[in-house]
Amino acid sequence: MITSLNNEKVKRYAKLKDKKYQKQEKLFIVEGKHLVNEAIKRNYIKEIFLLKDEENIYGDVTLVTNEVMKKLSSLKNPPKVLAVCHFLKEEKIKGNVVVLSNIKDPGNAGTIIRSGAAFNYDTIIFSSESVSIYNPKVIRATEGMLFNINIITGSVEEIIKKLKKDNYIIYGTDVKDGKEPQATNKKHALVIGSESSGLKENIKKLCDQNLYIKMNPKCESLNAGVSASILMYSLNK
Template sequence: MNENFDPLISSLQNEKVKQWASLLDKKYRDRSGQFLIEGVHLVLEALKGNADVTTIVYDTERGIPAELKLERETNDSAATLGLEWVQVSRAVMSKCTGTDTPPPVFAILSKLSSDTAALFRKNCLVVVLDGVRDPGNAGTIIRSADAVGADAVILGNGCVDLYNPKTVRSTMGSLFHLPIIEADLKELLPQARSKGVKLIGTSLQAEHTCYGYDWTQPTWLLMGSESEGLSPAVRELVDESVIIPMVGQAESLNVAMAATVLLYESLRQRTYSNK
């Protein structure tokens, strides 16, 4: 397909432009069921992950990035067939993206649908976020969960919106690789316990380190807010708490770093304990 035939939009008053720009606001994302991703890497990950991409928008001055041009010409999967490609002015790129320097491309997607069956797989490893409000932390935890092969991530009430542009960027595409489920933890956590899943939290008062816990059993790792930790209602449901030992002068790790340490100890026990 020739990009010269793609429609060109240069006006900031265009209705499509207004619609795309509105997706920077959670209210409009919720209303439309769509969200926006920025940059070549994220768009490629979305296409490879068979996400429901509806429109790819690129800077007419820069043209379609080479990697996406190749994908357009060679990938005939359901993810790329029927896509709308639009070229726009630099001013439109600036209006529709949340970064200081506009990327060469962005895409419009339908919100993700996730299979909750992944939550209860045999020997499941699921990360549960309770009130994690920082988009960088939430995105990084999703990325770490993807890296260790976790089964899913659950975002409880009070968490940052998964589709916040900063959250999406921080995942580096991992949101397309594993189920991410938004749920009421007060309903879901008792359900997990009834299925034999261990609910594990962290506490400075814990008697066991993270290296003493058996991560090979079905486990949901519960991580609380940056300032307050787990909410009282969730804390009451925890089966066991562990502590990450620190021998230096640092007072604490942030929630994304702590989750990553725990996830990699899980990976070590599950995959590398006899190697």
């Protein structure tokens, strides 16, 4: 059992709240029973930390005190269990794809991963300007689905050009000449633009078809996680 806040492992893993150390160590932390279980299922566990006196339903664990758990956690109310996980494996692009061109809000990014897994997307591309996949709020909002979908970080423009060569249909979103989304069996990529300014011009030009969700004119826009989810649902009904 670890009781000391000065334990070397605790000091090392507590730094994983910081993007820089995550990258350096290729490790990140997931918190709470549900996420830890998803990480176990998919073999991403490096080490599990469990509060002493809690029931161990996880296998190999390191017991810790409340204080140690608090130091490792990025939550105001630390969980009973958390796990240090290895970085996600990036596989080759496969199946239908969602491209996050410039999504800054961690809740939106995590929600899109969760909905993407629900609506049978296999790959999610994060542009380098988007929020980090390993941001604790992204991870929480995915509800563990980050382990169930292939997530790739890269240049959106290059990846879309490659997808076009592979005969993907590229769907953008635009109010101007957008069509209501319809169910399709065709291999496609859905490109989601920035929360505040939509898709950039260079990306818009690469899209084969713009989609638009009809709404009351008193409302200017939907939440980005919501509109991405409605489009994913509608394309894959």
